[in-house]
Amino acid sequence: MRKTLAIALCVLTLLAFVATMGGAQGKVPKKVGWVGNYMMHEWYQTVQRGMKARAAQLGIDLEVADANLDMARQVSMAEDLIAKGVDVLIISPVQQEGAEAIVKKAKAENVPLVIEASPVKGMTTIVAICDYDCGFKGGVETGKYVKAKLGGKARILAVDLPALRPCILRVDGFVDGIMTVIPDAVVVHRVDGSGLKDKALQVATDALTKDSNINVIYGCNDDSALGALQAYKSAGLDTKKLVVCGTGSEGLAFIKAMQEGGPYKVEAAMFPEAVGYECINMAVKLFNNEKVPPHWVTPTFALTADNWKQYYSLSGETRTINWDAVNKIPRENACAKY
Amino acid sequence: MKGKAMAVNEPGARRRVGSRIILFNELILVSVLVLICILISIGSPKFLSSTNVLNVLRDSSMDVIAAIGMTMLLITGEVDLSIGSLVAFVGVVTMDVTNKTHNVALGVAAGLGLGLLTGLVNGVVRTKLKVNSLIGTIAMMMVLRGGVYIYRVAAVQNYHSLDAFFQIGNGYVAFLFIVTRTTIGRRLYASGGNATAARISGIDVDRLKIGTFMTASLLAAVAGVILVSRMNSGQPNAGQGFEISVVAGVILGGTGLGGGEGTLIGTLIGVFILKVINNGIILLGWNQDLQIVIAGAVLIVAVYLDNKRKAARALIITT
Numbered sequence: 077m078r079k080t081l082a083i084a085l086c087v088l089t090l091l092a093f094v095a096t097m098g099g100a101q102g103k104v105p106k107k108v109g110w111v112g113n114y115m116m117h118e119w120y121q122t123v124q125r126g127m128k129a130r131a132a133q134l135g136i137d138l139e140v141a142d143a144n145l146d147m148a149r150q151v152s153m154a155e156d157l158i159a160k161g162v163d164v165l166i167i168s169p170v171q172q173e174g175a176e177a178i179v180k181k182a183k184a185e186n187v188p189l190v191i192e193a194s195p196v197k198g199m200t201t202i203v204a205i206c207d208y209d210c211g212f213k214g215g216v217e218t219g220k221y222v223k224a225k226l227g228g229k230a231r232i233l234a235v236d237l238p239a240l241r242p243c244i245l246r247v248d249g250f251v252d253g254i255m256t257v258i259p260d261a262v263v264v265h266r267v268d269g270s271g272l273k274d275k276a277l278q279v280a281t282d283a284l285t286k287d288s289n290i291n292v293i294y295g296c297n298d299d300s301a302l303g304a305l306q307a308y309k310s311a312g313l314d315t316k317k318l319v320v321c322g323t324g325s326e327g328l329a330f331i332k333a334m335q336e337g338g339p340y341k342v343e344a345a346m347f348p349e350a351v352g353y354e355c356i357n358m359a360v361k362l363f364n365n366e367k368v369p370p371h372w373v374t375p376t377f378a379l380t381a382d383n384w385k386q387y388y389s390l391s392g393e394t395r396t397i398n399w400d401a402v403n404k405i406p407r408e409n410a411c412a413k414y
Numbered sequence: 415m416k417g418k419a420m421a422v423n424e425p426g427a428r429r430r431v432g433s434r435i436i437l438f439n440e441l442i443l444v445s446v447l448v449l450i451c452i453l454i455s456i457g458s459p460k461f462l463s464s465t466n467v468l469n470v471l472r473d474s475s476m477d478v479i480a481a482i483g484m485t486m487l488l489i490t491g492e493v494d495l496s497i498g499s500l501v502a503f504v505g506v507v508t509m510d511v512t513n514k515t516h517n518v519a520l521g522v523a524a525g526l527g528l529g530l531l532t533g534l535v536n537g538v539v540r541t542k543l544k545v546n547s548l549i550g551t552i553a554m555m556m557v558l559r560g561g562v563y564i565y566r567v568a569a570v571q572n573y574h575s576l577d578a579f580f581q582i583g584n585g586y587v588a589f590l591f592i593v594t595r596t597t598i599g600r601r602l603y604a605s606g607g608n609a610t611a612a613r614i615s616g617i618d619v620d621r622l623k624i625g626t627f628m629t630a631s632l633l634a635a636v637a638g639v640i641l642v643s644r645m646n647s648g649q650p651n652a653g654q655g656f657e658i659s660v661v662a663g664v665i666l667g668g669t670g671l672g673g674g675e676g677t678l679i680g681t682l683i684g685v686f687i688l689k690v691i692n693n694g695i696i697l698l699g700w701n702q703d704l705q706i707v708i709a710g711a712v713l714i715v716a717v718y719l720d721n722k723r724k725a726a727r728a729l730i731i732t733t
Contacts, residue, residue: 116567116650117651118568267696267702272649272651272654273569273645273652274641274652274653275654277644278473278692279702281472281473282469282692282697283696285465286696286699299569299649303645306644306645310472310644328568328571332571393568
């Protein structure tokens, strides 16, 4: 009995030691700072929710600042956070070139830096989706719908935002994706909706005047897709002959559109909550000097009117991500295109 | 020659000269509009289709409605750069109140009320606090844009589906007609047009300016209500750059930045020119960035012609 107790104590001591070792390897930073690009945007609000949730789980004090689309302001805020003594800094660059100053400053001050969304020269790692792959998945799913329900011919109105490289990649990915199912799909219009619903409505209205023979609408974000859908409806066209695919899953708009049972059938989801969650995970890894990949890809998936409830639940005007389902989504090791 | 000079120095003769110059300006604008329409229709036969004409009218309606108020303000020597943010805030409030009350009239009243309140504050800041309207309304633009995001970051979706709500957006042409062609519209315009005379005549200029600011904001709020109906959601990020396109249309239409001159018909044509250019660029399949480039270039030419016109008028009157 004594011998058994002694062995048990030894085992427990060893386990405790190993656990302590693991804890030492998995230290968490006390304070993490994030300088967002444009916190007023719904996307960043949702990223922030994911970031705060993960930080709270790990007991990290997260300080959030908003560059409000101003590069100089972002540099200044990043410097302020470094001066305040954050253990890790996260930034969502306003401009890729301008953010190089922050990368240099963080290196000089020996503060680990996580980049979110847009790559910056000299960075250690970036947490972001693969835009091309995300659009591609949306295109494949939309193509399947066209083949099954719309006669197998695809004539596309794509609402782009050419000022932003990620948006161009999404549209390119969508077109390539749909062509894997519908090889003779045609991009009839590719217009610039500025990523805004009112602008998308305007330009899509003009595009549909030029040629209304469209049965696929793709938007590089949700507002672009929904603005074009409004233009299609305003033109008096038959929505039963249409399928709409948006991108982002940034808020409630796509869920409501899918719930209505109209032509909004596919969402190339980017799960902003997961982006925020992974940014904090990456901050912890860098804090512990762990080896990290240059691009930590966050999940994307083509949600449909039939499967979105597996990934999100809705209560009133609050949506909740289903982490188990999202974490099971296979991730790319690297993007097909940058 | 001397006799002619004496003639134009008489008040009646000055008015006639002024009217002729204004008419000449509007004729040039109409000619430019017609020329642009002809050129676009050659490249895209669909340009003159009834569908497209209706589209351009629909797209112009919000700008024209807001431009009426902006014309009045510019005539009085003031400007309001907060209308883009106001359009967004009004849209969000209108949709939110309509959702909560299931009453379109209450939703619209809340939106228009916000417009009136904004105009009142703008007017008071300008007349009582003596803050330049350029600065004051930029500050208001920031307050409103920040305010709408505090009120609601996410877009307010339509949870009511009331038919009357969608009719607002469809009734744009009728509204455009009421504002521009009826007595109410003409009175609104006249109150702006008489501002300079009112100041000289000892009329309560502060009151007049506050009223003009309120009218301008109310009209911008009407544009916001139309936009939310067309979009079927209240978007906090809507209306970005709206104030610039409205001011550009008004200036292009011959309303001077210095105040005291401008016509509603000129504003109408100015807004239509910019809208037709935007529409034409898409119909012709040109690079959309040209929308900004051409609008900027047209604006520079318009201001240049305005300066030349002023110089010519000054020369005629003082000769």
